Amino acid sequence: xxxxxxxxxxxxxxxxxxxxxxxxxxxxxxxxxxxxxxxxxxxxxxxxxxxxxxxxxxxxxxxxxxxxxxxxxxxxxxxxxxxxxxxxxxxxxxxxxxxxxxxxxxxxxxxxxxxxxxxxxxxxxxxxxxxxxxxxxxxxxxxxxxxxxxxxxxxxxxxxxxxxxxxxxxxxxxxxxxxxxxxxxxxxxxxxxxxxxxxxxxxxxxxxxxxxxxxxxxxxxxxxxxxxxxxxxxxx
Amino acid sequence: xxxxxxxxxxxxxxxxxxxxxxxxxxxxxxxxxxxxxxxxxxxxxxxxxxxxxxxxxxxxxxxxxxxxxxxxxxxxxxxxxxxxxxxxxxxxxxxxxxxxxxxxxxxxxxxxxxxxxxxxxxxxxxxxxxxxxxxxxxxxxxxxxxxxxxxxxxxxxxxxxxxxxxxxxxxxxxxxxxxxxxxxxxxxxxxxxxxxxxxxxxxxxxxxxxxxxxxxxxxxxxxxxxxxxxxxxxxxxxxxxxxxxxxxxxxxxxxxxxxxxxxxxxxxxxx
Numbered sequence: 001x002x003x004x005x006x007x008x009x010x011x012x013x014x015x016x017x018x019x020x021x022x023x024x025x026x027x028x029x030x031x032x033x034x035x036x037x038x039x040x041x042x043x044x045x046x047x048x049x050x051x052x053x054x055x056x057x058x059x060x061x062x063x064x065x066x067x068x069x070x071x072x073x074x075x076x077x078x079x080x081x082x083x084x085x086x087x088x089x090x091x092x093x094x095x096x097x098x099x100x101x102x103x104x105x106x107x108x109x110x111x112x113x114x115x116x117x118x119x120x121x122x123x124x125x126x127x128x129x130x131x132x133x134x135x136x137x138x139x140x141x142x143x144x145x146x147x148x149x150x151x152x153x154x155x156x157x158x159x160x161x162x163x164x165x166x167x168x169x170x171x172x173x174x175x176x177x178x179x180x181x182x183x184x185x186x187x188x189x190x191x192x193x194x195x196x197x198x199x200x201x202x203x204x205x206x207x208x209x210x211x212x213x214x215x216x217x218x219x220x221x222x223x224x225x226x227x228x229x230x231x232x233x234x235x236x
Numbered sequence: 237x238x239x240x241x242x243x244x245x246x247x248x249x250x251x252x253x254x255x256x257x258x259x260x261x262x263x264x265x266x267x268x269x270x271x272x273x274x275x276x277x278x279x280x281x282x283x284x285x286x287x288x289x290x291x292x293x294x295x296x297x298x299x300x301x302x303x304x305x306x307x308x309x310x311x312x313x314x315x316x317x318x319x320x321x322x323x324x325x326x327x328x329x330x331x332x333x334x335x336x337x338x339x340x341x342x343x344x345x346x347x348x349x350x351x352x353x354x355x356x357x358x359x360x361x362x363x364x365x366x367x368x369x370x371x372x373x374x375x376x377x378x379x380x381x382x383x384x385x386x387x388x389x390x391x392x393x394x395x396x397x398x399x400x401x402x403x404x405x406x407x408x409x410x411x412x413x414x415x416x417x418x419x420x421x422x423x424x425x426x427x428x429x430x431x432x433x434x435x436x437x438x439x440x441x442x443x444x445x446x447x448x449x450x451x452x453x454x455x456x457x458x459x460x461x462x463x464x465x466x467x468x469x470x471x472x473x474x475x476x477x478x479x480x481x482x483x484x485x486x487x488x489x490x491x492x493x494x495x496x497x498x499x500x501x502x503x504x505x506x507x
Binding site for chain 2: 037038040041044045047048049050052056057059060061062065066069070073074117118119120121122123136137138147148149150151187188189190194195196
């Protein structure tokens with residue numbers, strides 16, 4: 001066999017192998033196949049959580065958006081953002097009777113309650129008790145709320161300039177039901193989509209945030225800056 | 237005990253408003269907290285756990301009635317000084333990467349003959365039962381006090397587990413769509429009143445990783461990194477992650493490497 005021909009054929013085979021490899025790679029990416037590292041991670045997870053009931057085990061399985069956002073480290077590019085927005089918008093469900101403001105007093109309670117949803121043998125929450133929304137863990141809720149977290153923006157005055165009109169209500173309902181329908185890879189849980197809060201609970205929280213008389217929107221208590229921190233007393 | 241606790245509780249209540257400032261100037265907040273930790277150290281009840289851990293470590297115990305003095309924590313059998321500073325690491329005899337607590341479990345089971353399943357179940361103190369693991373862990377860690385965190389990260393399995401730990405840190409799952417990064421990837425954020433470590437701020441990671449195990453005033457006991465990770469997963473509404481599982485060791489390895497150089501100073505004291 002002519003050596004030049006052999007070299008050409010070897011080159012052709014190498015190119016073919018490369019093509020097959022590349023095709024395989026893009027096919028698995030499209031099908032959301034896992035990388036070698038991701039497969040190792042999943043193996044470690046299976047190994048580290050022992051025997052779980054089906055319901056508990058499902059909590060460890062990522063859905064498409066959780067996987068996409070983990071990979072993107074919550075910084076999705078324009079194409080992925082669009083994909084997530086469309087997907088998550090389509091996942092919103094509305095209550096049968098349409099969107100009506102709920103009970104703002106109940107909403108205030110839900111916004112503060114961090115109860116619910118914890119599982120496991122050591123310290124499970126009572127699944128018979130309603131979950132709270134725990135909004136306060138990440139948001140300051142009211143102008144004088146010094147106990148709220150700062151992972152999310154302050155909600156003090158959220159309803160000012162909005163109110164209980166259908167458009168504001170719908171926007172906020174969708175925001176709480178599925179934040180990623182508005183902000184792809186948002187840190188905020190998809191409370192409705194994940195079944196953590198019911199549509200009725202979401203409408204209660206929405207009423208609390210939007211109602212003009214809610215303490216959230218009491219402008220007379222708004223202040224420019226938080227009070228100076230109290231210096232701790234010396235320990236005795 | 238009660239005499240010891242009262243001033244500590246008062247001091248911690250006093251420290252509350254400092255943690256409560258909405259946007260603390262990081263240096264100022266960190267200074268006053270550090271100041272408090274210094275003041276509290278002399279009366280830290282965690283020292284009682286260190287003393288109990290020392291007794292437990294050196295006394296003959298278990299079905300085999302031997303002490304843990306033959307335990308190799310990475311620097312040779314019985315070498316405690318500095319051992320914790322280089323954990324987690326790969327152990328040939330176990331065929332896996334182990335953190336402080338998984339190595340202790342390995343020694344307790346293999347040298348003393350205790351039942352592994354029981355040990356894992358009793359690893360965390362509850363209201364009714366004090367954990368031996370918490371005491372042993374804080375004792376061994378305290379024997380690296382003053383030394384910098386320095387995992388070796390050379391063995392292929394160590395490197396592999398480090399990357400797995402990093403991936404786990406960013407892996408979102410569960411009914412709250414959370415990962416560790418949800419709370420721990422931004423600067424000067426609080427969850428309710430609790431300030432949160434930022435993984436990209438080495439100063440904070442060093443301080444945190446060098447100060448566990450810690451005495452938790454609210455829980456009345458010393459808690460370890462394994463407990464901290466169980467607690468995080470529980471709060472993320474995920475099922476109980478198993479004590480000393482590979483997922484916990486991977487995360488601890490990742491976090492310890494991010495905190496490389498942090499000076500070990502345990503037991504610290506926390507809310």
